[in-house]
Amino acid sequence: MVKLSNMEDEKTSIYGEFDPYLQKVLDTLTGKILIYYNRIRKEEGIDLIEHFSARIKSDESMREKCVRKGLPVNAHSALKELTDSVGIRLISGFIDDVYRNVEEIRKIPDIRIVKEKDYIRHAKENGYRSYHMIVALKTPFPDVDGNNPGEYFAEIQLRTIAMDSWAALEHKLKYKKNISNTKLIVAELKRCADEMASTDMSMQTIRDLIFENEGREFGIRSTEGYNETASGRG
Numbered sequence: 001m002v003k004l005s006n007m008e009d010e011k012t013s014i015y016g017e018f019d020p021y022l023q024k025v026l027d028t029l030t031g032k033i034l035i036y037y038n039r040i041r042k043e044e045g046i047d048l049i050e051h052f053s054a055r056i057k058s059d060e061s062m063r064e065k066c067v068r069k070g071l072p073v074n075a076h077s078a079l080k081e082l083t084d085s086v087g088i089r090l091i092s093g094f095i096d097d098v099y100r101n102v103e104e105i106r107k108i109p110d111i112r113i114v115k116e117k118d119y120i121r122h123a124k125e126n127g128y129r130s131y132h133m134i135v136a137l138k139t140p141f142p143d144v145d146g147n148n149p150g151e152y153f154a155e156i157q158l159r160t161i162a163m164d165s166w167a168a169l170e171h172k173l174k175y176k177k178n179i180s181n182t183k184l185i186v187a188e189l190k191r192c193a194d195e196m197a198s199t200d201m202s203m204q205t206i207r208d209l210i211f212e213n214e215g216r217e218f219g220i221r222s223t224e225g226y227n228e229t230a231s232g233r234g
């Protein structure tokens with residue numbers, strides 16, 4: 001009997017009956033981000049986001065994270081103790097655009113800012129740079145605390161293209177086993193992170209100079225338009 005219930009437990013999503021709402025939360029949030037993105041693009045002629053990706057943390061990853069954080073593996077841990085069941089990553093061309101996105105997100109109606117971490121001004125020791133926001137979205141759905149309407153958390157990561165490619169490479173190191181030369185790789189990654197940060201700052205300065213020449217704070221950039229990455233579970 002116990003065995004059967006364990007098996008059933010494994011088959012059921014950790015998000016339980018709240019699973020279907022997560023995609024709606026993700027869509028609502030990306031929709032709200034797109035509203036200010038399109039407005040600023042139209043009014044100011046700048047693309048604050050080069051591309052973005054969005055995902056619902058997979059059942060397996062969320063279970064693994066609960067265990068890693070010493071939490072019971074259940075919907076409450078997944079949706080209320082942990083705050084990244086819904087994740088959005090916004091990638092910008094320039095550091096100033098990252099911070100402008102942060103400002104705009106703070107102004108979105110129906111969103112409460114729960115926590116912010118500035119790993120750009122305060123880079124992690126390994127060289128990781130990114131801006132993290134935990135937000136809570138008011139929804140028309142019930143939540144696991146019994147609120148109806150309920151509130152759902154989401155994690156928004158904001159960074160430049162350079163920071164993003166670095167994070168993707170460094171992430172691979174974490175999940176690869178039996179790597180030789182780890183010490184050298186870690187040191188090289190740190191060197192690259194610092195060089196990329198310096199290049200990001202130079203790029204920002206060059207853009208400011210170009211706009212200054214045009215006699216405006218922000219200029220109209222030629223753009224390939226919004227490049228939306230598929231949203232899914234991962």
Ligand code: 0O2
Binds near residue numbers: 061065128166
């Ligand atoms: P996964 O599997 O990618 O989702 P906290 O409890 O807030 O103190 P937490 O939850 O680690 O600590 O929050 P933090 O530091 O804001 O990190 C959130 C996410 O940012 C991580 O989620 C990673 O996705 C990413 N991240 C943080 N640090 C690094 C880093 O050094 N390198 C890379 N590549 N990514 C990083 P998870 O759940 O740890 O991992």
